[in-house]
Amino acid sequence: MSDLPRLIYKIATGASLAPARLAGHYAGMPIDLADGYMHFSTAAQLPETLRLHFKDQADLVLLAVPTAPLGDSLVWEPSRGGQLFPHLYGGPLDLGLVEWEAETSVDAEGHCDLPETVR
Known part of the structure; x- marks a missing residue:
């Protein structure tokens, strides 16, 4: 895929991430x-995924x-609506x-406040 975004986003729970912090890697x-792979979203996809x-x-x-350091391990595949x-x-x-992390939450209607750094 040409024109890859520079950053992609993984949504994790604090509970699932806690043991990963000690190990230095996150299984997801x-x-x-x-599914046998880790799901990510682009900045544009993030609100709907949440x-x-x-x-x-x-x-x-x-x-x-x-995205660059992930190399060939990062695969772009069609999903929701063909995206x-x-x-x-x-x-x-x-x-x-x-590169960075931020806490967030999603309300009962599905709304969330994303950090300004999501681009």
């Missing part, structure tokens, strides 16, 4: 483990990950790659 949420899959959840953490979503194959995410 239960859906990632079940609304659809994380409604009424607090203690969420957004991990901003640069190409970034999926990471081949193992856990090295937390040393995370």
Whole structure:
């Protein structure tokens, strides 16, 4: 895919991320483990992903990950409405790659406040 965004975003719960911080790598949420790859969203996809899959959840953490270091492990595949979503194959995410992280939550209607740094 040409014109890859510089950053993609992983949505994690604080509980799922806590043991990963000690290990230095993150295997993902239960859906990632079940599907065999890690789900990410672009900045444009992030609000809808949060609304659809994380409604009424607090203690969420957004991990901003640069696409370039992921190399061929990052695959863009069609999903919701034919949009190409970034999926990471081949193992856990090295937390040393995370450029920044921010806490967020999603209300019962699916609204959330994203950090200004999401672009």
